[in-house]
């Protein structure tokens with residue numbers, strides 16, 4: 001018989017109106033443990049709600065214009081309008097940008113005896129230390145830090161860096177709608193997408209016309 005671990009990544013809350021909240025997550029965690037789950041990773045938010053899983057200081061406007069499937073279907077004039085309106089009208093992502101599921105992980109850890117993994121904006125050794133050291137989680141996991149630096153663990157282990165170089169621009173999360181996964185570090189190379197030049201040019205022009 002092959003024995004292998006089964007881990008479940010769950011939402012602590014989904015950020016939707018009348019959606020799930022922590023109380024329901026506690027019950028889900030209890031049921032997962034009861035059914036033999038090996039560990040629970042605690043996240044939050046949904047793709048539908050969007051912003052709570054794309055936390056960061058700026059809305060990824062340029063990436064949204066170039067790669068979002070809804071935006072891509074729009075006529076150039078509408079895109080141009082959107083390029084101006086998005087930064088003004090779109091809500092900014094919720095705060096904090098870092099360690100935002102740690103307290104939910106702590107609540108879930110109190111409910112179960114299987115390991116609990118915290119994820120979400122845990123990007124530095126200090127973040128790791130406080131999530132695990134404070135007893136909120138048994139483990140942490142990271143996503144964007146591995147996208148920008150696949151060797152991040154080695155760098156942290158060897159003391160070459162204290163944290164990730166990720167700037168939380170979230171371009172990687174948007175651009176996977178059209179392109180292979182990679183780190184864009186908050187900027188699209190204009191020449192890379194001749195068919196989408198129009199959109200990139202709009203953004204470039206806007207940026208260069210800013211005082």
Ligand SMILES: Cc1cc2nc3c(=O)[nH]c(=O)nc-3n(C[C@H](O)[C@H](O)[C@H](O)COP(=O)(O)O)c2cc1C
Pocket residue numbers: 009043053119120121122141142143144145172173174176181
């Ligand atoms: C490009 C990309 C793709 C992702 N795809 C998924 C996914 O398919 N399922 C999922 O549960 N989370 C997905 N996530 C969310 C991450 O697993 C993680 O929960 C989130 O990015 C916060 O962690 P971080 O701050 O370490 O990036 C994705 C994130 C990124 C950046």
Ligand code: SF4
Pocket residue numbers: 144145147148165166167168169170171172173182183184185186
């Ligand atoms: S594109 Fe790079 S810098 Fe931006 S969020 Fe993704 S990994 Fe971080």
